[in-house]
Amino acid sequence: MRASWSSRGLVAACVCVSISALAAATVVIPNLGRFKNPSGEAATFNTAGDINRKNAFFQDLGTNGRTCETCHQPDQGFSITPESVQALYDRTHGADPLFRMVDGANCPDADPHNRDSYSLLLSRGLIRVAITLPLNAQFTVLAAHDPYGCAIRYDPVTNQQIISVYRRPLPSSNLRFLSAVMFDGRETVAPLTDGASFDANLRADLSHQAASAVQGHAQGVMPTPAQLAEIVNFELGLTTAQLRSNDAGNLQSARGNGGPVALALQPYHPGTNDALGHDPSGLPFAPSAMSLYSGWATSNDANQRDIAAGEVVFNTAVATITDVAGLNDNPALNSPPVILGTCTTCHDTPNVGNHSAPLPLDIAVSRQSTIELNPDISSALQQLTPPDLPVYEISGCPDLKHPGHTTVFYTSDPGKALLTGQCADVGRGKGPILRGLAARAPYFHNGAAADLNQLVNFYNLRFRMNLTDKQKHDLIAFLNSL
Ligand code: HEC
Ligand code: HEC
Numbered sequence: 001m002r003a004s005w006s007s008r009g010l011v012a013a014c015v016c017v018s019i020s021a022l023a024a025a026t027v028v029i030p031n032l033g034r035f036k037n038p039s040g041e042a043a044t045f046n047t048a049g050d051i052n053r054k055n056a057f058f059q060d061l062g063t064n065g066r067t068c069e070t071c072h073q074p075d076q077g078f079s080i081t082p083e084s085v086q087a088l089y090d091r092t093h094g095a096d097p098l099f100r101m102v103d104g105a106n107c108p109d110a111d112p113h114n115r116d117s118y119s120l121l122l123s124r125g126l127i128r129v130a131i132t133l134p135l136n137a138q139f140t141v142l143a144a145h146d147p148y149g150c151a152i153r154y155d156p157v158t159n160q161q162i163i164s165v166y167r168r169p170l171p172s173s174n175l176r177f178l179s180a181v182m183f184d185g186r187e188t189v190a191p192l193t194d195g196a197s198f199d200a201n202l203r204a205d206l207s208h209q210a211a212s213a214v215q216g217h218a219q220g221v222m223p224t225p226a227q228l229a230e231i232v233n234f235e236l237g238l239t240t241a242q243l244r245s246n247d248a249g250n251l252q253s254a255r256g257n258g259g260p261v262a263l264a265l266q267p268y269h270p271g272t273n274d275a276l277g278h279d280p281s282g283l284p285f286a287p288s289a290m291s292l293y294s295g296w297a298t299s300n301d302a303n304q305r306d307i308a309a310g311e312v313v314f315n316t317a318v319a320t321i322t323d324v325a326g327l328n329d330n331p332a333l334n335s336p337p338v339i340l341g342t343c344t345t346c347h348d349t350p351n352v353g354n355h356s357a358p359l360p361l362d363i364a365v366s367r368q369s370t371i372e373l374n375p376d377i378s379s380a381l382q383q384l385t386p387p388d389l390p391v392y393e394i395s396g397c398p399d400l401k402h403p404g405h406t407t408v409f410y411t412s413d414p415g416k417a418l419l420t421g422q423c424a425d426v427g428r429g430k431g432p433i434l435r436g437l438a439a440r441a442p443y444f445h446n447g448a449a450a451d452l453n454q455l456v457n458f459y460n461l462r463f464r465m466n467l468t469d470k471q472k473h474d475l476i477a478f479l480n481s482l
Contacts, residue, residue, distance in 0.1 A: 027053045032260070034243060035075040036441065040251075040482040041244040042439040044074060044173060047237040056230040057172075061220025065097035068210070068231065071127060071169040071217065077439030078171040078240060080125045082447075089115065089122060102219055103128040107150035107164070124387050124447030126166040127217075131186075133161045137421030144393040144410060151390035165413040166389055167445045173240040174433045177268050177349055180358040181205045183429040183445045184416045187212065189274035193357060195269045195280060206232045239264040240436040242481050247303035248296075251481050255295030256304065258481055263351065272356045275341070275348040276333070279356075288315040289344040290461060292351055293481065303477070313471050314343045321345065323374055325362035326428050329400060335408035343459070346431050353434030353482065362427030363462065365444045366413040380462035386412070386448035397423035400418075413446060438480045439477025452476045 029051035034041040044051070057068045072078045080098075088096050091335050099118055101108045110117035120126040132155060133141060141161055143151035153162040169184055181187035187209040190201035207228045214220045223231075241260040244250055245264065251258030272280055275285050296308040321339040322328060327346075329335050339345065346361060347353040364372070368391060369381035389412040399407035409426050417425035429445055437443070449455035456475055460467045467475070 015161055029053065029074055031378060032243075033074075034293075037439040038078075038441075039438045040242055040246045042077060042240060042436050043243040043260050044078075044238055044240045045264050046239075047264065050236070052059055055234045056223070057234050060218070061223050061227060062215045062220025064100050064102070064219045066100065066218045068172065068213065069097075070098050072169075074174040075439075077436040078173040078238070079169045079440040081440060082123055082125050082442070085125055086122050089096045089118065094118070098124055100219075103130070103217060105149040106166075109150070110148070120166050120387055120389075124166075124167055126387065126447055127169060129165050129167050130162050131165065131184075131418040132158075133142070133418055134421040135160055137417075138423045139394045139396040139417070139421070139426070141414070142393045142395075143390055145389075145391035147388050151392070163392065163414070163418055164390060165418070166387070167413070168440075168442070168447050171240065171436060171440065172235055173238040174263070174435050175206060175235050175238070176353070177352045177354060177356075177433055178200065178202065178205075179270060179349075179354065179356055180360070180430045181209050183432075184419055185358060185360060185430060186419050188358065191358075193270050198270050203232050203236070206235060240439075241253045242436060242438050245303070245477075245481055247477070248301060248481065249304075251292075255299070256307075256352075257292045257295070266351055268349070268352070268356075270356060273348050273350050274357050275345045275355070276357065276359070285348065286350075287342050287344050289348050290314050290353070290478075291376075293478065306474045306477045307481050308478075309471075310466060310474035310476065310481075313475045314347075314478055316342055317465055317467060317471065317475075319343065319345065319459070319465055321463055323364065323377065325424065325426065326360055329424070345467040347434060349433075353431075357429055358430070360416050360425070360428035360430050362415065362429075364427070365448055365458075366411040366415070366427055366446065368410050368412075371410045375461060376464060380460075382457045383457035383461060384444075384448040384454055385450050386446060389413075389446060394426055397426065434479070437482050441472070452479050455479075 006396045014394045031046050031050045032043045034043045042349055060067055071080055073080055076084055098104055101112055104121050105117045106120050150164055155162060160312060178194050188205055190204045192198055192201055210228050210231045214223045239260040241258060241263050242251055243259045252262060271280050273286055273289055277285055290311045294309040296304040299305050317340050321341050327339060328337060344354060349356040364377045367377060369378050372378040391410055391412055392414060393412060394409040397407055399405040411427050414427040415427050423465055443455050453476060456472050459465060
């Protein structure tokens, strides 16, 4: 049988089984099994061979029936897509464990029987993440817009503010390339910056992350060390990428170097090709970080040539980077107001696309187009279709442009600042690994880009890239082939 499997029985042309039927019948997901997505098929290579769903990752380790797979689905790029969430809700009348009040609903005390209570999960695949603000935060937080009534809650014992933000499940695959765990890095309990300690620290981080997930999402107790090791070993064996393009055919071919097997062979060390010049190998930053499809530049197939051209856009099209916290205010770089970069300035890990050093950035995805004063940011945000999220007013931070004054931020996700309480961290988060993108729209941590078209239009205005329609088309074709 051709390896084709869908846990949520969504995709028209594949062998579709419902999750319950699957759990009973299909314990094994064939290695390199293909899953359809709008632009072709993605696949996962597992170093341990076929994926055995008896692994703790697929087991109910908590009290609410959820497993890791509930939010990290192999057929959805190890995230979840709104289409499959909606189908699941309809099929189970909201009874699937995904729809738990704890973080599947917009608010934990919403009406569990009302479909609207899960609108952010259904429309964008967003999970509520509640973070307790440190007492010594440099700023104060108010809810300027509170559409669901639980933007800010208070810890009954410490009276600390508990802030609700809503985020997409980051893929639980391709993890051996991580430099930070979670959007805000909060599970990077041991740093991923040194080659000598990288493997042990990554395991420690992922183990800590898995324990938090069981206790949080699955409302369980601390898993056993054996269960955690089983999950982490499983995760670290996974590599996910697009394998076939509807237009350009097999992405892993004589001259195309896409697909998960080539990615599994891709070398990595922390800081590799660091855009800020700190690669421990001593090599300088090479902006042409992506080289999967250079062999297709002279292909006879026009669609293959487009993908190769899109890769060149990603590597070389000039992005005028301004107003990005983490870069333009970075003292180590002498706080340059303008950086002439490329997509790879921030997505520098070769053929992977995250940042090879932990460098959380605020590219302004969480800001409000109606309030934003920077016209580039405002017009860029208007290319997106953000969900109706709480908006936080953050005040008391120094205004870097007007010394002696303070400034106010409006953001739907204060990012790393919720952990550190530092003004300099407001809005900052990591750029995710960019492989397997086609399987997991919508994009950005809050699902504000419905598709790659919106995402590219955002960047085009955000960083004044002046991309032609042809360049945009090619760039999207390339991103869909990752
Ligand atoms: C209810 C949904 C849900 C469940 C269940 C869940 N996760 Fe997640 N996972 C998320 C969300 C949302 C994020 C991103 C949160 C953030 O960045 O703040 C995430 C992030 C992650 C990441 C970080 C990836 C990265 O790039 O940093 C890993 C690893 C992960 N989850 C593994 C697991 C494991 C292992 C389990 C089971 C023990 C699990 N998850 C269960 C929703 C879920
Ligand atoms: C100044 C740094 C920077 C530049 C330049 C940049 N990005 Fe990003 N990128 C990020 C950050 C940070 C995120 C995460 C933002 C978020 O989710 O809020 C991101 C997210 C993304 C995502 C979403 C991934 C996902 O899983 O949702 C894609 C796709 C992407 N970038 C592609 C590009 C492309 C294409 C370019 C060039 C046109 C580009 N980026 C330029 C920093 C950058």
